[in-house]
Every structure is written in structure tokens, then in C-alpha cells.
Amino acid sequence: MSAPDLRRAAAARALELVEPGMRLGIGTGSTAAAFIALLGDRVRAGLDVIGVPTSEATRIACEREGIRLATLEELPELDLTIDGADEVDANLRLIKGGGAALLREKIVAMASRRMVVIADAAKRVETLGAFPLPIEVNVFGFGATWRAVEKALAESGCAGKPLTRRLDAAGEPLLTDGGHALLDAHLGAIPDPEGLSARLWAVPGVVEHGLFLGIADTAYLAEASGSEARVIVLSADDLTTSGQRL
Numbered sequence: 001m002s003a004p005d006l007r008r009a010a011a012a013r014a015l016e017l018v019e020p021g022m023r024l025g026i027g028t029g030s031t032a033a034a035f036i037a038l039l040g041d042r043v044r045a046g047l048d049v050i051g052v053p054t055s056e057a058t059r060i061a062c063e064r065e066g067i068r069l070a071t072l073e074e075l076p077e078l079d080l081t082i083d084g085a086d087e088v089d090a091n092l093r094l095i096k097g098g099g100a101a102l103l104r105e106k107i108v109a110m111a112s113r114r115m116v117v118i119a120d121a122a123k124r125v126e127t128l129g130a131f132p133l134p135i136e137v138n139v140f141g142f143g144a145t146w147r148a149v150e151k152a153l154a155e156s157g158c159a160g161k162p163l164t165r166r167l168d169a170a171g172e173p174l175l176t177d178g179g180h181a182l183l184d185a186h187l188g189a190i191p192d193p194e195g196l197s198a199r200l201w202a203v204p205g206v207v208e209h210g211l212f213l214g215i216a217d218t219a220y221l222a223e224a225s226g227s228e229a230r231v232i233v234l235s236a237d238d239l240t241t242s243g244q245r246l
Helices: 003-015 030-044 056-065 102-110 142-155 193-201
Strands: 023-026 050-053 078-083 112-120 133-137 162-164 181-185 206-209 218-225 228-235
Touching (some): 003 112, 003 228, 030 056, 030 112, 102 112, 142 181, 142 193
Antiparallel strands (some): 133 206
16 A cells, blocks of 8 residues: 555545544644545534644644634643654654644643554664654754754754755755744654753754654554455553553
8 A cells, every 4th residue: 555545544434533522632744634625524514613724734634624723722621632753652742844834733742632654564663763853943043953953852862963954955944933943853763852852952953843742642654455444443542650661
């Protein structure tokens, strides 16, 4: 099966959680786009929900599908957020931010009773870090923040450097919807995600980072099984208090 087929299968499984009247956080990225398309079909068939988009791209896609939207100021408490991930480990720790929406994604997820991740099973990893870790930073004092981030990475036992994400190979730095720059830390592996998270938060100028720790409670990961898609379910209910999977 193709990657779009697998993304659609994971999105369809998550759509089963959506009930009439729900207040939804709606994520950003290719798998979230598959969910938006399926949700649009349900809305046109009469499903009444209201969503809070995590990016301008998601807002535009939802409006195109006829999905009713609000802001987080209007709906500060959400029932469910459904979003993709760039990596997910067995303990439901994530790397997100490949779509440059990590700040809004984390704000919306934390305002929700539940966060459900949808992805193809190739996003599941033993150790986080093969995907570059996005770090959103204020443009003021960018150089000083870059050096402080580099130091925090080294002190966390990570081998690699942060690189500025750009619009293209020779262009200006990419800016998020919030007007911030992005660093992508090419680390290979993150031996201590919690420790790295704490060190990054201690850096003045860091607005957000792409480690989503203790936020997701379920992941639907689709993989090919012959000509069909099989959805693997990872649930926080299967973790012990020490964070290890039963």
C-alpha cells in the first residue's frame, strides 16, 4: 500500500472517536490533511462538530471542507486533538514540528482532554532523534540563542548541531505562523528526551521545541498487511507508572 493509503487508514480509525458536538483540535501535516478530508465528508453528511486549527494551512483546508472553526480563545477547553507525528516511540513520546506548527500544535494538544496521534507505522522508532528535532526560537538575539541551544544539546549527550530551516536551499529563514525562526537539530538519537526538554526550556529565546512528552495518550499507526492496512494501537493505558510499556 502507498503512504497516502496508510495515512488515510490511520485517519479513518481516529475519526471513529469523533462524536457529535465535539470540540476538536485539528493538526497540521500530511496525515492530518487525510483526517481533515474524511472529517469533511462526515460534516457534509450532517456531523456537527467545531474545530480549532493548529496552523493557517489547516485553517484553509478545514474551511475548504466546510468544517466549522473557532479560536482557542473562544474554545479554551477541547475534547480531542487529532494530529500527526514525525516520530513516536513505544512510550508515546513524540517528535513533531516538521510542518513548522509545533507551538500551536502543543498549545492545542495541552488544551485537550485527549491527544490522539495518527501516522503510518514507519514513524514508530526505538529511540527518538533520527528525524531532526525542530526548535522554535525568537528572531531577536537569534545568534546567541543558536549558541545556547548548541550547548544544551551537547550537555544532553546529543551529537549534532542545529541548522536554520530555510524556505529553500539558498533563501531566507522560514518563519512560523507566529513569526519565529526554526532550528532543526540533526541528532541521530536523543538518549534522554526529558533531560533535553528541560535544558532547551532553560534557554532564553527558545519559544517551543518539538519534543511532545507525556501529552499523547493514544497512537494509531497504520502498516501494510498484504493488500490491506492494519492499524496498530499504542495506548497510555498500557504503560506502567515508570513509563515502560507492559
